Each structure stands twice: as C-alpha cells, then as structure tokens.
Amino acid sequence: MNPASLIPMAEPIPIHWAWFDVLLIVTFAAHVLFMNAMLGSAAIGLVQAVRGRSGLIREVGMKLPPLLALTINLGVAPLLFLQVNYGNFDYVSSVLMGGWWLAVVFVLLYSYYGFYLYKFKFETMGAGMRLALFGSSVLGIVYVGFMFSNNMTLMLEPGGWHSYFDGYAGFLNWRDPALYPRFLHMMVGALAVGGLFVALLGRHQGNDGFVETGMTWFFRATVVNLAVGVWFLVALPDRVLLAFMGKNLPASLTLAAALLSAGVMLYRGFHGDPRRTAVWAVITVFFMACARHWVRTLYLAPWFKIESVPVTNQYGSFYLFLGFVVAGGGLMAYMLKLYFKSRQGRA
Structure with missing residues (x-):
C-alpha cells in the first residue's frame, strides 16, 4: 500500500500559512508553560506528601484548578492552528488512535474535578482519600500527555499508518523510538518548571522552604532533561538529526539558541534566583517550541510542503x-x- 494514498488532500487556507505557524508556536509555548507549572508542581507536592511533608501539596492543591483551566484553554489555540495547517495529518492520527484518543476528554475531566474536590473538600476528606484523589488526578494528566505525544508522533509517520488495517480498531505509536524520549522530555521539563513555580510561590509567600525545595527540583530536573533531550535528538531519523547538525541552517540555529538559553537558565537557577530564572525559562520554552516545529516540518518534508497549500487571501x-x-x-x-x-x- 502506498502511504501517500492515506493522506487527505490539504484544504485551502484563508491567509498565508506563516501566520498560522507563528500563532501555533507562540500559543503552544504559552500552553506548555502553564501545563508544566500545573503538572510539575502537583507531582512535586505529591512526592513531598508521600515523604510526610504535606505543607506543599496543600498550597499547590489550592492553585491547581485555575492552573488546569488555563492550561486547557491555552491548549485549544495551538491545537486549532495545528489543524489549520496540518489537519490532513493530525485528523488521521487522531482517528487511528480511536478509543485511546477519545478517552483523553474523560480522563481530563476526571483530573479536573479531582483537583476541584481536593481544594473544596480538603477539610472533610481523610488524609488517605486526599492523597489517593490527588495522585490519581496527577496520573490522569500524565495519561493525557502520553496520548498527545502518541498523536503528535503518529501524525508525522504516514508510512506506519497501514498498521491500522492489520485488525486494530485503535493503536498507539509504540514502535517509534522517538516517542519515549519525546514524552519524557516533556514530563521531566514539567518537573523543572513546576519546581520553579513552587520557588516563585515561596518567594511570594516569604516561605524560604518552598524556595529551596522548588529550586532544588528545578536544577536537578533541568540537568536530567538535558540528557533526555540528547536521547530525543539521537532517536530522530537520520535526515532530521542531520538537519539539526548543520544540514539545515535555520533548524540548527534554533536548536543552538534553545541550548544557549537553557544554559543561561541553568546558571540563574544554580544561583537561586527564581525570578530571573523564570524569565529565561520562558525564553527557553519558546525556542524549544520553535525546535519542535522544525521537527514536525522535517518529518513531514517527504510527504507534505506547507508552501504548496492554496491560499484564498481572505x-x-x-x-x-x-x-x-x-x-x-x-x-x-x-x-x-x-x-x-x-x-x-x-x-
């Protein structure tokens, strides 16, 4: 079977494609920052609670419902812009995942209301019930993240779509070697930004314990994430990897800028300055979003050129x-x- 026959024809777009790509990158970076702050701080609070330190999880739990609401709302925009320019790939991968993808809505609702219950029923629930509810809600968010990683990698590999016809009603992209470091890169990054959020919360409240805990998590998670990022890079197909190694100058410069900003961010974090570190974290996430977009473009290059999509100039x-x-x-x-x-x- 020719994989190209499974790719739907691209629909005309009303304005130049670059507008949608820019909006996609900017809104995705904003979404990632809120998602990382929400999930990372929740995971850190959960770990601290398991260790017998419940003060942080109580404070973080009060912030999670609005943080998750902002994460969801800011996630809608990049998903829509993605579907405008690359919907002929994203829609197919969503359909191929079947029930795994549909379950995202219900799992997300469970986590959303779980965090609300934790916040408003905190005093009436027992400690064990609170911990179980909080932990299962965090696991729900992790599930959502893993499904998005599956979808975003599956849409890039039309050559593997034919597996759907082997008798599976919905499948995950287990065979892609880049799936696992891609997902871990996002999750470990969430711990880093979540730690930074905890530190900023502590600085706002004058709680030096929160600042120290948050910055420790931030620094360690960032160092680990640099190693995961290298794993992610070498797991990419050779043509994509070589593009980042100098064959494609804009992609290489984007990656270099991301690494440079990450280095400055790590330096600021090492010196325990959460506010300046946060500024560099925003810059780093933006460059990482740009690099991620280059990964998508380079993956799809054999199948699709965004420049070929007709524009109606409306x-x-x-x-x-x-x-x-x-x-x-x-x-x-x-x-x-x-x-x-x-x-x-x-x-």
Whole structure:
C-alpha cells in the first residue's frame, strides 16, 4: 500500500500559512508553560506528601484548578492552528488512535474535578482519600500527555499508518523510538518548571522552604532533561538529526539558541534566583517550541510542503480574530486588576 494514498488532500487556507505557524508556536509555548507549572508542581507536592511533608501539596492543591483551566484553554489555540495547517495529518492520527484518543476528554475531566474536590473538600476528606484523589488526578494528566505525544508522533509517520488495517480498531505509536524520549522530555521539563513555580510561590509567600525545595527540583530536573533531550535528538531519523547538525541552517540555529538559553537558565537557577530564572525559562520554552516545529516540518518534508497549500487571501476573518484578541486581552487584564484589588486577590 502506498502511504501517500492515506493522506487527505490539504484544504485551502484563508491567509498565508506563516501566520498560522507563528500563532501555533507562540500559543503552544504559552500552553506548555502553564501545563508544566500545573503538572510539575502537583507531582512535586505529591512526592513531598508521600515523604510526610504535606505543607506543599496543600498550597499547590489550592492553585491547581485555575492552573488546569488555563492550561486547557491555552491548549485549544495551538491545537486549532495545528489543524489549520496540518489537519490532513493530525485528523488521521487522531482517528487511528480511536478509543485511546477519545478517552483523553474523560480522563481530563476526571483530573479536573479531582483537583476541584481536593481544594473544596480538603477539610472533610481523610488524609488517605486526599492523597489517593490527588495522585490519581496527577496520573490522569500524565495519561493525557502520553496520548498527545502518541498523536503528535503518529501524525508525522504516514508510512506506519497501514498498521491500522492489520485488525486494530485503535493503536498507539509504540514502535517509534522517538516517542519515549519525546514524552519524557516533556514530563521531566514539567518537573523543572513546576519546581520553579513552587520557588516563585515561596518567594511570594516569604516561605524560604518552598524556595529551596522548588529550586532544588528545578536544577536537578533541568540537568536530567538535558540528557533526555540528547536521547530525543539521537532517536530522530537520520535526515532530521542531520538537519539539526548543520544540514539545515535555520533548524540548527534554533536548536543552538534553545541550548544557549537553557544554559543561561541553568546558571540563574544554580544561583537561586527564581525570578530571573523564570524569565529565561520562558525564553527557553519558546525556542524549544520553535525546535519542535522544525521537527514536525522535517518529518513531514517527504510527504507534505506547507508552501504548496492554496491560499484564498481572505483576510476578513483574520482581522476579526485580531480584534477579538485585543478586546479579549483588555477584558482579561481588567478582570485580573479587579481580582487583585479584591480581598481574595490580596490574600
């Protein structure tokens, strides 16, 4: 079977494809930052609670419902932009995963309401029930992350789609050697950013214990993640790996910028400065999102060129979108201003 016959025809897009790629990268970087802060801090709090230190999990648990809500909302945008430019690959991989992919919605809802129950029923639940509910909610988020890693790798390998016709109603991308380091790179990164979030929370509350715990997790997880990143890089197909090794200059420079910013971030973290470290963490995540986009482009190069997608040059909807972004951003800023003026916000 010719794998190209399984790839749907790309639909025309209203404006130049570069707009959607830029929006995809920026919104994905924002989503990753909130996801990492949410999942990483939850995992750190859980580990601390198992060790008999329940103060951190209590504080983190109060922040998780809004953090998860922001993570979900910020995740919708990059998923939509991905489907505009690469929907003929993403839709196919989602369908091939079948029930594994559909379960993401229900597992995410379970984790969402689990964190809410933890927050609002904390005083009425026993310690064992609280820990079980919190731990299962964290595992639910890990499941969602693993399914997204499967989907995002499966969409890049049309040559493996024919396995669906071997009699499986839905399958995972177990055979891809890059799946495992890709997933671990995201999860270990979540521990690093989660540790940074804990440190920032401690700095805000004047809790030196939280700062020390958070920065320790951040530094150690970042060092481990550098090794996982090397594993991820060498697990890529040769043509993709060589592109990052100098064969494709823009991709190589993007990776170099990501590594340089990660080095500065690690330096700041070693000196125990959570605020400046956070600035460099944002920069590093942005460059990593750019590198991830290069991975997608290079993987799909034999099958698809985004430049070949027809453009209708209908900019009306784009201007409407920009208007809503500006107006919505202004409303959000106003709501945050009112919140921090309130008693709860000041607390």
